[in-house]
Amino acid sequence: xxxxxxxxxxxxxxxxxxxxxxxxxxxxxxxxxxxxxxxxxxxxxxxxxxxxxxxxxxxxxxxxxxxxxxxxxxxxxxxxxxxxxxxxxxxxxxxxxxxxxxxxxxxxxxxxxxxxxxxxxxxxxxxxxxxxxxxxxx
Amino acid sequence: xxxxxxxxxxxxxxxxxxxxxxxxxxxxxxxxxxxxxxxxxxxxxxxxxxxxxxxxxxxxxxxxxxxxxxxxxxxxxxxxxxxxxxxxxxxxxxxxxxxxxxxxxxxxxxxxxxxxxxxxxxxxxxxxxxxxxxxxxx
DNA sequence: CATTAACCTTCTACTATAATAGGTTAGTGG
DNA sequence: CCACTAACCTATTATAGTAGAAGGTTAATG
Numbered sequence: 001x002x003x004x005x006x007x008x009x010x011x012x013x014x015x016x017x018x019x020x021x022x023x024x025x026x027x028x029x030x031x032x033x034x035x036x037x038x039x040x041x042x043x044x045x046x047x048x049x050x051x052x053x054x055x056x057x058x059x060x061x062x063x064x065x066x067x068x069x070x071x072x073x074x075x076x077x078x079x080x081x082x083x084x085x086x087x088x089x090x091x092x093x094x095x096x097x098x099x100x101x102x103x104x105x106x107x108x109x110x111x112x113x114x115x116x117x118x119x120x121x122x123x124x125x126x127x128x129x130x131x132x133x134x135x136x137x138x
Numbered sequence: 139x140x141x142x143x144x145x146x147x148x149x150x151x152x153x154x155x156x157x158x159x160x161x162x163x164x165x166x167x168x169x170x171x172x173x174x175x176x177x178x179x180x181x182x183x184x185x186x187x188x189x190x191x192x193x194x195x196x197x198x199x200x201x202x203x204x205x206x207x208x209x210x211x212x213x214x215x216x217x218x219x220x221x222x223x224x225x226x227x228x229x230x231x232x233x234x235x236x237x238x239x240x241x242x243x244x245x246x247x248x249x250x251x252x253x254x255x256x257x258x259x260x261x262x263x264x265x266x267x268x269x270x271x272x273x274x275x276x
Numbered sequence: 277c278a279t280t281a282a283c284c285t286t287c288t289a290c291t292a293t294a295a296t297a298g299g300t301t302a303g304t305g306g
Numbered sequence: 307c308c309a310c311t312a313a314c315c316t317a318t319t320a321t322a323g324t325a326g327a328a329g330g331t332t333a334a335t336g
Contacts, residue, residue: 003227003228003332004325008229009233027280027281040327043283044325047283050282059332059333059336060333061280061334062334062336063281065283068324076246086139086323089139107273107276108149108214113143114260116255119257123252131249138243142295143293144294166313176295179296182294182295184313196302197301198301198303198312198313199304200303200312201302201312203313280329281332281335282319283330283333284310284317285332287329288325288326288327289327291322291323292326295320297322298315299316299317300313300314300315300316301333302313303310304310304311305308305311306308
């Protein structure tokens with residue numbers, strides 16, 4: 001699978017927060033219930049979003065989660081690339097990977113590179129604001 | 139990783155066959171040596187290509203592998219989609235998966251669908267013939 | 277100060293990846 | 307016809323990621 005449940009659920013979580021968090025914080029239990037997903041599993045997913053600064057959590061009564069930025073400023077790419085743990089087209093595209101010794105003669109490398117660019121461009125087209133609006137319109 | 143070593147190596151194998159199999163069969167040991175990859179591992183990868191009818195194997199002396207079709211008729215998509223075992227953008231895009239009950243109200247589904255189409259189109263642009271020629275030109 | 281809800285650590289079952297080992301079958305040439 | 311060759315086939319392994327579940331801790335709030 002190109003995108004696992006982590007990326008897929010993370011997107012639904014963020015859209016849910018955008019949709020229901022217009023005035024205040026959205027609780028994890030609320031998200032889990034509306035989305036029909038395990039609270040505990042979502043917790044581990046939302047944790048990544050908090051740590052990367054995409055979502056802000058507040059403890060205690062009336063606490064919950066809110067977006068760190070305006071929903072218009074967050075794209076599907078932001079969410080997916082952060083939650084999918086090696087979101088590279090191929091291993092060679094991982095900047096932390098040891099440099100391949102075939103770099104200069106590899107004919108498939110330009111293809112992988114082009115696709116990486118395409119993929120990033122594609123998912124950056126979708127903002128959380130637009131996706132949340134679509135849900136509200138239904 | 140979007141594409142694992144299986145898909146990546148499979149592509150290199152097929153390009154190698156296209157390049158060195160102009161007149162006759164190409165042996166697995168030859169491919170493994172030229173590509174600097176494990177013969178045993180490549181065997182398991184090439185097996186998938188044989189079973190899917192993309193490559194033909196011949197046993198015995200002067201045996202080896204050859205492409206089942208003209209290299210112009212085989213695309214990168216053919217190779218990757220056959221060797222990557224769940225090459226779907228998300229689980230919902232797997233035709234064998236149980237139908238999701240959110241299909242008609244899911245706002246992310248159109249995005250996943252569009253990306254699936256884009257991805258397939260992208261990799262279908264690259265034929266094995268073109269990739270093999272690029273290698274020869276170097 | 278009790279309640280609430282996020283935060284944190286650990287654990288588990290399952291599956292895929294990335295191989296390795298060793299034996300079997302089928303063509304070819306002498 | 308027989309030895310050689312090279313594909314074919316089955317089984318096993320280590321490692322890591324996915325998809326959760328369990329239970330306790332910390333910090334706001336009223």
